[in-house]
Amino acid sequence: MREAPKQLTFDLPVDPRFEREDFLVSPSNEQAYGLIERWPDWPDNILILKGPRGSGKSHLAAIWAASAHAWTVDAFEVTGDKVPHLISNGTLAIEDADRAEMDEAAFFHLLNLARERKAFILVTCEKSPDGWGLRTPDLLSRLRLAPIVTLDAPDDALLKAVLVKLFVDRQLVVDTTVVDYIALRIERSLSKASDVVAALDKEALSRGRRVSRAIAAEILGTAQDTEENE
Template sequence: MSTQLPLALRYPPDQRLETYVAAPAGALPQLRALATEPAGDWLLLAGPPAVGKTHLLLGTCAAADATGRRAAYLPLAAAAGRLREALDALEGNDLLALDGIEAIAGNRDDEVALFDAHNRARAAGTALLYAAREQPDALALGLPDLHSRLSQCTRITLAPLDDAGRREVLRQRAQRRGLVLEDAALDWLLKRVGRDLASLTGLLDRLDRASLAAQRRITVPFLRQVLGFD
Protein backbone atom coordinates (compact mmCIF):
# COMPACT_ATOMS: atom_id res chain seq x y z
CA MET A 1 0.00 0.00 0.00
CA SER A 2 1.41 3.40 -0.92
CA THR A 3 1.83 5.98 1.82
CA GLN A 4 0.33 9.43 1.29
CA LEU A 5 3.03 12.06 1.74
CA PRO A 6 2.28 14.95 4.12
CA LEU A 7 1.31 18.15 2.31
CA ALA A 8 4.46 19.98 3.43
CA LEU A 9 6.64 17.32 1.78
CA ARG A 10 4.76 17.27 -1.50
CA TYR A 11 4.65 21.03 -2.00
CA PRO A 12 7.27 23.47 -0.65
CA PRO A 13 5.86 25.63 2.17
CA ASP A 14 7.12 28.79 0.47
CA GLN A 15 4.94 28.03 -2.54
CA ARG A 16 1.38 28.50 -1.37
CA LEU A 17 -1.31 30.76 -2.80
CA GLU A 18 -1.27 32.86 0.36
CA THR A 19 2.48 33.47 0.09
CA TYR A 20 2.40 34.82 -3.47
CA VAL A 21 3.20 38.53 -3.48
CA ALA A 22 1.50 41.09 -5.73
CA ALA A 23 -0.83 38.75 -7.61
CA PRO A 24 -2.96 40.33 -10.35
CA ALA A 25 -6.40 41.43 -9.19
CA GLY A 26 -8.73 38.47 -8.88
CA ALA A 27 -6.06 35.86 -9.66
CA LEU A 28 -5.87 34.21 -6.25
CA PRO A 29 -9.65 33.79 -5.86
CA GLN A 30 -9.77 32.22 -9.34
CA LEU A 31 -7.01 29.78 -8.43
CA ARG A 32 -8.59 28.92 -5.08
CA ALA A 33 -11.89 28.24 -6.80
CA LEU A 34 -10.13 26.01 -9.31
CA ALA A 35 -8.49 24.12 -6.44
CA THR A 36 -11.56 23.64 -4.29
CA GLU A 37 -14.69 23.61 -6.44
CA PRO A 38 -15.75 20.32 -8.04
CA ALA A 39 -16.64 21.73 -11.47
CA GLY A 40 -13.62 21.65 -13.76
CA ASP A 41 -12.37 24.80 -15.44
CA TRP A 42 -9.55 26.05 -17.67
CA LEU A 43 -6.96 28.55 -16.48
CA LEU A 44 -3.69 29.57 -18.11
CA LEU A 45 -0.94 31.56 -16.40
CA ALA A 46 1.32 33.45 -18.80
CA GLY A 47 4.47 35.42 -18.09
CA PRO A 48 8.25 35.49 -18.53
CA PRO A 49 10.62 33.36 -16.42
CA ALA A 50 10.88 34.06 -12.68
CA VAL A 51 7.44 35.63 -12.21
CA GLY A 52 6.11 32.81 -10.03
CA LYS A 53 4.16 30.62 -12.44
CA THR A 54 5.44 27.41 -10.82
CA HIS A 55 4.76 28.91 -7.39
CA LEU A 56 1.10 29.39 -8.27
CA LEU A 57 0.74 25.97 -9.88
CA LEU A 58 2.19 24.24 -6.81
CA GLY A 59 0.18 26.49 -4.50
CA THR A 60 -3.03 25.58 -6.30
CA CYS A 61 -2.19 21.88 -6.02
CA ALA A 62 -1.52 22.34 -2.30
CA ALA A 63 -4.86 24.10 -1.86
CA ALA A 64 -6.63 21.23 -3.63
CA ASP A 65 -4.85 18.63 -1.51
CA ALA A 66 -5.80 20.50 1.66
CA THR A 67 -9.49 19.98 0.85
CA GLY A 68 -9.06 16.29 0.03
CA ARG A 69 -9.04 16.70 -3.73
CA ARG A 70 -6.42 14.90 -5.80
CA ALA A 71 -3.99 17.14 -7.64
CA ALA A 72 -0.97 16.49 -9.85
CA TYR A 73 1.76 18.84 -11.02
CA LEU A 74 3.77 18.07 -14.16
CA PRO A 75 6.62 20.15 -15.64
CA LEU A 76 6.18 19.46 -19.34
CA ALA A 77 9.92 19.87 -20.03
CA ALA A 78 10.54 16.76 -17.91
CA ALA A 79 8.13 14.72 -20.05
CA ALA A 80 8.94 16.13 -23.50
CA GLY A 81 9.04 13.35 -26.09
CA ARG A 82 6.97 10.99 -23.93
CA LEU A 83 4.13 13.22 -22.88
CA ARG A 84 1.32 10.80 -23.67
CA GLU A 85 2.68 8.24 -21.23
CA ALA A 86 3.14 10.87 -18.53
CA LEU A 87 -0.36 12.31 -18.97
CA ASP A 88 -1.99 8.88 -19.06
CA ALA A 89 -0.46 8.20 -15.65
CA LEU A 90 -2.14 11.30 -14.21
CA GLU A 91 -5.71 10.40 -15.17
CA GLY A 92 -8.10 10.24 -12.24
CA ASN A 93 -6.90 13.43 -10.55
CA ASP A 94 -9.31 16.26 -9.77
CA LEU A 95 -6.78 18.92 -10.84
CA LEU A 96 -3.94 18.84 -13.33
CA ALA A 97 -1.32 21.61 -13.22
CA LEU A 98 0.80 21.52 -16.38
CA ASP A 99 3.84 23.77 -16.37
CA GLY A 100 5.76 25.11 -19.38
CA ILE A 101 3.70 24.54 -22.52
CA GLU A 102 6.53 26.05 -24.57
CA ALA A 103 8.63 22.96 -23.82
CA ILE A 104 6.49 20.77 -26.09
CA ALA A 105 5.56 23.36 -28.73
CA GLY A 106 6.51 22.09 -32.17
CA ASN A 107 6.61 18.43 -31.16
CA ARG A 108 3.55 17.05 -32.91
CA ASP A 109 3.30 13.83 -30.90
CA ASP A 110 3.42 15.75 -27.63
CA GLU A 111 0.98 18.37 -28.88
CA VAL A 112 -1.51 15.67 -29.91
CA ALA A 113 -1.04 13.97 -26.53
CA LEU A 114 -1.77 17.23 -24.71
CA PHE A 115 -4.81 17.92 -26.90
CA ASP A 116 -6.19 14.44 -26.22
CA ALA A 117 -5.52 14.72 -22.48
CA HIS A 118 -7.20 18.12 -22.39
CA ASN A 119 -10.35 16.70 -23.98
CA ARG A 120 -10.41 13.69 -21.66
CA ALA A 121 -9.94 15.91 -18.63
CA ARG A 122 -12.76 18.17 -19.65
CA ALA A 123 -15.07 15.19 -20.22
CA ALA A 124 -14.18 13.84 -16.76
CA GLY A 125 -14.67 17.21 -15.02
CA THR A 126 -10.98 17.51 -14.17
CA ALA A 127 -9.80 21.06 -13.55
CA LEU A 128 -6.93 22.19 -15.77
CA LEU A 129 -4.28 24.76 -14.93
CA TYR A 130 -1.60 25.59 -17.48
CA ALA A 131 1.47 27.81 -17.41
CA ALA A 132 3.47 29.18 -20.33
CA ARG A 133 5.99 31.89 -20.96
CA GLU A 134 3.75 33.42 -23.61
CA GLN A 135 0.10 33.69 -24.53
CA PRO A 136 -1.22 30.90 -26.79
CA ASP A 137 -1.05 33.09 -29.92
CA ALA A 138 2.70 33.56 -29.40
CA LEU A 139 3.53 29.89 -28.73
CA ALA A 140 5.04 27.97 -31.63
CA LEU A 141 2.27 25.38 -31.65
CA GLY A 142 1.81 23.34 -34.80
CA LEU A 143 -1.56 21.81 -33.90
CA PRO A 144 -4.41 24.26 -34.53
CA ASP A 145 -6.83 22.31 -32.34
CA LEU A 146 -4.49 22.56 -29.34
CA HIS A 147 -4.04 26.27 -29.95
CA SER A 148 -7.83 26.60 -30.00
CA ARG A 149 -8.25 24.76 -26.69
CA LEU A 150 -5.59 26.83 -24.96
CA SER A 151 -7.04 30.05 -26.35
CA GLN A 152 -10.34 29.18 -24.65
CA CYS A 153 -8.67 29.20 -21.22
CA THR A 154 -9.23 32.08 -18.83
CA ARG A 155 -5.85 33.81 -18.87
CA ILE A 156 -3.93 35.38 -16.01
CA THR A 157 -0.92 37.45 -17.00
CA LEU A 158 1.94 37.67 -14.50
CA ALA A 159 4.57 40.41 -14.48
CA PRO A 160 7.99 40.63 -12.80
CA LEU A 161 8.05 42.04 -9.29
CA ASP A 162 9.48 45.47 -8.62
CA ASP A 163 12.06 45.99 -5.87
CA ALA A 164 9.38 46.46 -3.23
CA GLY A 165 7.81 43.15 -4.21
CA ARG A 166 11.13 41.30 -4.14
CA ARG A 167 11.86 42.81 -0.74
CA GLU A 168 8.53 41.56 0.60
CA VAL A 169 9.08 38.04 -0.79
CA LEU A 170 12.51 37.83 0.83
CA ARG A 171 11.22 39.22 4.11
CA GLN A 172 8.38 36.69 4.26
CA ARG A 173 10.56 33.74 3.32
CA ALA A 174 13.18 34.75 5.86
CA GLN A 175 10.52 35.01 8.57
CA ARG A 176 9.26 31.51 7.80
CA ARG A 177 12.82 30.29 8.39
CA GLY A 178 13.03 32.18 11.66
CA LEU A 179 15.46 34.72 10.19
CA VAL A 180 15.34 38.46 10.72
CA LEU A 181 16.50 40.48 7.73
CA GLU A 182 16.74 44.16 8.50
CA ASP A 183 16.22 46.75 5.77
CA ALA A 184 19.94 47.40 5.39
CA ALA A 185 20.63 43.69 4.83
CA LEU A 186 17.76 43.40 2.35
CA ASP A 187 19.02 46.42 0.41
CA TRP A 188 22.53 44.99 0.31
CA LEU A 189 21.33 41.63 -0.97
CA LEU A 190 19.12 43.07 -3.68
CA LYS A 191 21.84 45.38 -4.96
CA ARG A 192 24.77 42.97 -4.98
CA VAL A 193 23.55 39.41 -5.32
CA GLY A 194 20.99 39.73 -8.10
CA ARG A 195 17.23 39.80 -8.35
CA ASP A 196 16.30 36.27 -9.41
CA LEU A 197 13.94 35.05 -6.69
CA ALA A 198 14.85 31.39 -7.06
CA SER A 199 18.53 32.19 -6.50
CA LEU A 200 17.72 34.52 -3.63
CA THR A 201 15.58 31.88 -1.95
CA GLY A 202 18.40 29.36 -2.24
CA LEU A 203 20.71 31.96 -0.74
CA LEU A 204 18.40 32.31 2.26
CA ASP A 205 18.90 28.61 3.01
CA ARG A 206 22.67 29.11 2.88
CA LEU A 207 22.48 32.14 5.15
CA ASP A 208 20.24 30.27 7.57
CA ARG A 209 22.84 27.51 7.93
CA ALA A 210 25.72 29.99 8.24
CA SER A 211 23.88 32.06 10.83
CA LEU A 212 23.10 29.02 12.96
CA ALA A 213 26.68 27.75 12.73
CA ALA A 214 28.18 31.13 13.67
CA GLN A 215 25.42 32.04 16.14
CA ARG A 216 25.24 35.48 14.53
CA ARG A 217 22.47 37.71 13.28
CA ILE A 218 22.32 38.39 9.54
CA THR A 219 23.82 41.85 9.23
CA VAL A 220 25.58 43.53 6.32
CA PRO A 221 29.06 42.68 7.73
CA PHE A 222 27.95 39.06 8.15
CA LEU A 223 26.63 39.00 4.57
CA ARG A 224 29.91 40.39 3.28
CA GLN A 225 31.84 37.72 5.15
CA VAL A 226 29.65 34.76 4.16
CA LEU A 227 29.36 35.77 0.51
CA GLY A 228 33.02 36.69 0.08
CA PHE A 229 32.70 40.43 -0.44
CA ASP A 230 35.43 41.32 2.06
Protein backbone atom coordinates in the same frame (compact mmCIF):
# COMPACT_ATOMS: atom_id res chain seq x y z
CA MET B 1 45.98 40.66 11.28
CA ARG B 2 45.21 37.06 10.45
CA GLU B 3 41.73 36.29 9.22
CA ALA B 4 39.71 34.06 11.52
CA PRO B 5 39.38 30.52 10.17
CA LYS B 6 36.07 29.73 8.51
CA GLN B 7 33.79 27.15 10.04
CA LEU B 8 32.90 23.99 8.18
CA THR B 9 29.42 24.27 6.65
CA PHE B 10 27.09 21.67 5.21
CA ASP B 11 24.67 22.20 2.32
CA LEU B 12 21.56 20.95 4.08
CA PRO B 13 18.51 21.22 1.79
CA VAL B 14 15.80 23.69 2.75
CA ASP B 15 12.60 22.52 1.12
CA PRO B 16 10.52 25.30 -0.44
CA ARG B 17 7.31 25.92 1.50
CA PHE B 18 4.38 25.86 -0.89
CA GLU B 19 1.55 26.04 1.65
CA ARG B 20 -1.31 28.52 1.26
CA GLU B 21 -0.22 30.51 4.33
CA ASP B 22 3.27 30.91 2.85
CA PHE B 23 2.03 32.70 -0.27
CA LEU B 24 2.39 36.48 0.02
CA VAL B 25 -0.24 38.38 -1.93
CA SER B 26 0.65 41.71 -3.55
CA PRO B 27 -0.54 43.76 -6.57
CA SER B 28 1.79 41.69 -8.78
CA ASN B 29 -0.05 38.44 -8.11
CA GLU B 30 -3.43 39.21 -6.53
CA GLN B 31 -5.44 38.62 -9.71
CA ALA B 32 -3.89 35.19 -10.22
CA TYR B 33 -4.30 34.32 -6.55
CA GLY B 34 -7.93 35.40 -6.64
CA LEU B 35 -8.68 33.15 -9.61
CA ILE B 36 -6.99 30.18 -7.95
CA GLU B 37 -9.10 30.83 -4.86
CA ARG B 38 -12.29 30.93 -6.97
CA TRP B 39 -11.92 27.35 -8.22
CA PRO B 40 -14.06 25.60 -9.37
CA ASP B 41 -15.79 28.81 -10.44
CA TRP B 42 -13.44 29.33 -13.39
CA PRO B 43 -14.38 30.85 -16.76
CA ASP B 44 -13.21 27.63 -18.43
CA ASN B 45 -12.07 24.15 -17.38
CA ILE B 46 -8.55 24.99 -18.61
CA LEU B 47 -6.59 27.86 -17.07
CA ILE B 48 -3.14 29.07 -18.12
CA LEU B 49 -1.00 30.62 -15.39
CA LYS B 50 1.70 32.75 -17.02
CA GLY B 51 4.60 34.62 -15.45
CA PRO B 52 8.38 35.05 -15.45
CA ARG B 53 10.66 32.61 -13.67
CA GLY B 54 10.46 33.15 -9.93
CA SER B 55 7.09 34.91 -9.96
CA GLY B 56 5.34 32.27 -7.85
CA LYS B 57 3.63 30.10 -10.50
CA SER B 58 4.66 26.80 -8.93
CA HIS B 59 3.58 28.01 -5.50
CA LEU B 60 0.12 28.94 -6.79
CA ALA B 61 -0.11 25.66 -8.70
CA ALA B 62 0.71 23.79 -5.47
CA ILE B 63 -1.96 25.72 -3.57
CA TRP B 64 -4.53 24.83 -6.23
CA ALA B 65 -3.40 21.20 -6.38
CA ALA B 66 -3.84 20.87 -2.62
CA SER B 67 -7.36 22.33 -2.64
CA ALA B 68 -8.45 20.54 -5.83
CA HIS B 69 -6.71 17.24 -4.95
CA ALA B 70 -4.97 17.52 -8.30
CA TRP B 71 -2.01 15.57 -9.57
CA THR B 72 0.98 17.64 -10.72
CA VAL B 73 3.21 16.67 -13.64
CA ASP B 74 5.81 18.32 -15.84
CA ALA B 75 4.74 18.95 -19.43
CA PHE B 76 7.13 16.32 -20.83
CA GLU B 77 5.30 13.67 -18.80
CA VAL B 78 2.13 14.13 -20.85
CA THR B 79 2.46 11.26 -23.33
CA GLY B 80 -0.13 9.34 -25.31
CA ASP B 81 -0.20 6.25 -23.12
CA LYS B 82 -0.65 8.32 -19.94
CA VAL B 83 -3.45 10.66 -21.03
CA PRO B 84 -6.45 8.57 -19.87
CA HIS B 85 -4.84 8.03 -16.47
CA LEU B 86 -3.90 11.71 -16.03
CA ILE B 87 -7.47 12.81 -16.79
CA SER B 88 -9.04 10.14 -14.58
CA ASN B 89 -8.38 12.17 -11.42
CA GLY B 90 -10.54 15.07 -12.63
CA THR B 91 -7.94 17.74 -11.83
CA LEU B 92 -4.40 18.12 -13.17
CA ALA B 93 -1.64 20.74 -12.90
CA ILE B 94 0.91 20.78 -15.74
CA GLU B 95 4.13 22.67 -15.01
CA ASP B 96 6.45 24.48 -17.45
CA ALA B 97 4.49 23.83 -20.64
CA ASP B 98 6.78 26.09 -22.66
CA ARG B 99 10.08 24.75 -21.32
CA ALA B 100 9.83 21.09 -22.29
CA GLU B 101 9.83 18.98 -25.43
CA MET B 102 6.10 18.42 -25.67
CA ASP B 103 4.22 15.49 -27.16
CA GLU B 104 1.79 17.77 -28.99
CA ALA B 105 -0.57 15.02 -30.10
CA ALA B 106 -0.85 13.76 -26.51
CA PHE B 107 -1.35 17.27 -25.15
CA PHE B 108 -4.11 17.97 -27.66
CA HIS B 109 -5.79 14.66 -26.80
CA LEU B 110 -5.54 15.51 -23.08
CA LEU B 111 -7.21 18.91 -23.54
CA ASN B 112 -10.01 17.39 -25.62
CA LEU B 113 -10.58 14.60 -23.11
CA ALA B 114 -10.56 17.10 -20.25
CA ARG B 115 -13.28 19.14 -21.93
CA GLU B 116 -15.30 16.03 -22.69
CA ARG B 117 -15.10 14.77 -19.10
CA LYS B 118 -15.29 18.25 -17.51
CA ALA B 119 -11.90 17.81 -15.86
CA PHE B 120 -9.94 20.88 -14.74
CA ILE B 121 -6.45 21.58 -16.08
CA LEU B 122 -4.05 24.24 -14.76
CA VAL B 123 -1.05 24.96 -17.01
CA THR B 124 1.97 27.04 -15.95
CA CYS B 125 4.30 28.74 -18.42
CA GLU B 126 6.50 31.79 -18.96
CA LYS B 127 5.15 32.68 -22.41
CA SER B 128 1.73 32.73 -24.00
CA PRO B 129 0.97 29.68 -26.22
CA ASP B 130 1.85 31.65 -29.36
CA GLY B 131 5.45 31.71 -28.10
CA TRP B 132 5.76 27.98 -27.40
CA GLY B 133 6.83 27.09 -30.94
CA LEU B 134 3.96 24.66 -31.40
CA ARG B 135 3.72 22.83 -34.73
CA THR B 136 0.14 21.60 -34.32
CA PRO B 137 -2.37 24.30 -35.39
CA ASP B 138 -5.32 22.59 -33.67
CA LEU B 139 -3.45 22.49 -30.35
CA LEU B 140 -2.50 26.14 -30.62
CA SER B 141 -6.10 27.07 -31.43
CA ARG B 142 -7.37 25.15 -28.43
CA LEU B 143 -4.84 26.81 -26.10
CA ARG B 144 -5.70 30.26 -27.46
CA LEU B 145 -9.27 29.69 -26.26
CA ALA B 146 -8.13 29.08 -22.67
CA PRO B 147 -8.14 32.08 -20.32
CA ILE B 148 -4.71 33.33 -19.26
CA VAL B 149 -3.97 34.94 -15.90
CA THR B 150 -0.59 36.63 -15.53
CA LEU B 151 1.73 36.99 -12.57
CA ASP B 152 4.09 39.95 -12.84
CA ALA B 153 7.62 40.07 -11.48
CA PRO B 154 7.46 40.80 -7.73
CA ASP B 155 7.18 44.46 -6.77
CA ASP B 156 9.42 46.06 -4.12
CA ALA B 157 7.09 45.33 -1.22
CA LEU B 158 6.66 41.67 -2.16
CA LEU B 159 10.37 41.11 -2.80
CA LYS B 160 11.27 42.56 0.62
CA ALA B 161 8.55 40.54 2.35
CA VAL B 162 9.79 37.36 0.69
CA LEU B 163 13.38 38.09 1.73
CA VAL B 164 12.27 38.59 5.33
CA LYS B 165 10.31 35.33 5.24
CA LEU B 166 13.24 33.42 3.76
CA PHE B 167 15.53 34.69 6.51
CA VAL B 168 12.96 33.80 9.18
CA ASP B 169 12.56 30.30 7.71
CA ARG B 170 16.30 29.84 8.23
CA GLN B 171 16.09 31.32 11.75
CA LEU B 172 18.33 34.22 10.74
CA VAL B 173 18.03 37.64 12.39
CA VAL B 174 18.77 40.30 9.78
CA ASP B 175 18.50 44.08 10.00
CA THR B 176 15.93 45.72 7.73
CA THR B 177 18.66 47.83 6.14
CA VAL B 178 20.26 44.62 4.88
CA VAL B 179 16.95 43.49 3.38
CA ASP B 180 16.55 46.88 1.66
CA TYR B 181 20.12 46.69 0.36
CA ILE B 182 19.58 43.23 -1.16
CA ALA B 183 16.17 44.06 -2.64
CA LEU B 184 17.63 47.00 -4.56
CA ARG B 185 20.40 44.91 -6.10
CA ILE B 186 18.98 41.56 -7.12
CA GLU B 187 16.88 40.39 -10.04
CA ARG B 188 13.14 40.73 -9.33
CA SER B 189 12.63 37.02 -8.91
CA LEU B 190 11.48 34.98 -5.93
CA SER B 191 13.82 32.14 -6.92
CA LYS B 192 16.76 34.59 -7.07
CA ALA B 193 15.85 35.86 -3.60
CA SER B 194 15.91 32.28 -2.33
CA ASP B 195 19.33 31.64 -3.92
CA VAL B 196 20.79 34.81 -2.40
CA VAL B 197 19.47 34.07 1.09
CA ALA B 198 20.88 30.53 0.92
CA ALA B 199 24.30 31.90 -0.10
CA LEU B 200 24.23 34.50 2.69
CA ASP B 201 23.25 31.89 5.26
CA LYS B 202 26.13 29.64 4.22
CA GLU B 203 28.68 32.45 4.19
CA ALA B 204 27.60 33.93 7.52
CA LEU B 205 27.66 30.50 9.14
CA SER B 206 31.15 29.78 7.80
CA ARG B 207 32.38 33.03 9.37
CA GLY B 208 30.48 32.56 12.60
CA ARG B 209 28.83 35.96 12.13
CA ARG B 210 25.39 37.42 11.51
CA VAL B 211 24.34 38.31 7.99
CA SER B 212 25.50 41.88 7.51
CA ARG B 213 25.45 44.44 4.76
CA ALA B 214 29.17 43.87 4.21
CA ILE B 215 28.67 40.13 3.68
CA ALA B 216 25.69 40.86 1.41
CA ALA B 217 27.83 43.21 -0.67
CA GLU B 218 30.49 40.50 -1.09
CA ILE B 219 27.99 37.79 -2.04
CA LEU B 220 26.09 40.00 -4.47
CA GLY B 221 29.32 41.26 -6.01
CA THR B 222 30.57 37.71 -6.53
CA ALA B 223 27.24 36.60 -8.01
CA GLN B 224 27.22 39.56 -10.41
CA ASP B 225 30.78 38.84 -11.55
CA THR B 226 29.87 35.19 -12.15
CA GLU B 227 26.78 36.10 -14.19
CA GLU B 228 28.75 38.58 -16.33
CA ASN B 229 31.42 35.98 -17.09
CA GLU B 230 28.94 33.29 -18.13
